[in-house]
Amino acid sequence: MTYELLIGQRLYSSWSLRGWLCFDAFDIPCRVETVEIYSDGFSSRVADFAGGTSVPAVITPEGGRLTDTLAIAWHLAEAFPDRGLLPEAPTERAMARSMIAEMHSGFAALRRSCPMDLSRAWIGFVPDADVRADLDRIEGLWAGALDISGGPFLFGAYTLADAFFAPVAARIAGFGIEVSPSSWDYVAAHLDHASFRRWRALGLAENRWLSVYDQPFEAGPFPAPASIAARDVETR
Numbered sequence: 001m002t003y004e005l006l007i008g009q010r011l012y013s014s015w016s017l018r019g020w021l022c023f024d025a026f027d028i029p030c031r032v033e034t035v036e037i038y039s040d041g042f043s044s045r046v047a048d049f050a051g052g053t054s055v056p057a058v059i060t061p062e063g064g065r066l067t068d069t070l071a072i073a074w075h076l077a078e079a080f081p082d083r084g085l086l087p088e089a090p091t092e093r094a095m096a097r098s099m100i101a102e103m104h105s106g107f108a109a110l111r112r113s114c115p116m117d118l119s120r121a122w123i124g125f126v127p128d129a130d131v132r133a134d135l136d137r138i139e140g141l142w143a144g145a146l147d148i149s150g151g152p153f154l155f156g157a158y159t160l161a162d163a164f165f166a167p168v169a170a171r172i173a174g175f176g177i178e179v180s181p182s183s184w185d186y187v188a189a190h191l192d193h194a195s196f197r198r199w200r201a202l203g204l205a206e207n208r209w210l211s212v213y214d215q216p217f218e219a220g221p222f223p224a225p226a227s228i229a230a231r232d233v234e235t236r
């Protein structure tokens, strides 16, 4: 028995990205199923899976039903204490939990104005005061952690805190939002992370484009780092 994870379309479902990163970035196996957000069958599929109303959702090997990313994150941190899901030092660990909680419950203006779309970038977006306030707070949080750790991720090595901010990095990149040089380095580290690259590649391969994510701006290519050549996978 393994974990089962239900996600939405990879190019667009930011919460699904967070949930999946909680597994993939820490090499925790799970069997992934997808359901189309904005489809007629979405609600019944999600309800049938684990009884919830949104994606991601998880069924644990023991049959536990987890219907929220925070629950998924805390469960995996508890079940896999040696995989580095949270920083080791108690103060950093507490800060990571706080940043995850703040991301989970906040930044509504940024989320509303800049939906995640990993298929393209938008040229000409100008953040309004509410979006700028969200970004200022996010950049402050990032700087507070990065100044201590030295990066490349918030607490040095990749943790759940980074998994929760991955969609924000994608929004900043996709909407061409101006941020400080250290914030941009952190965004670039996300775009170059193996799990993020894998997720985006799988998303592009889904070949499903949602017009509901169209924006009133000129579209350009998503600023992904250069592709890595495919290689033989005879061994792991």
Ligand SMILES: N[C@@H](CCC(=O)N[C@@H](CS)C(=O)NCC(=O)O)C(=O)O
Pocket: 008, 012, 013, 014, 015, 016, 037, 053, 054, 055, 056, 067, 068, 069, 070, 104
């Ligand atoms: N609080 C939830 C939020 C999940 C969420 O809003 N997911 C979106 C997809 S990105 C969704 O399923 N929306 C459909 C709906 O809520 O009906 C979590 O952290 O898991």
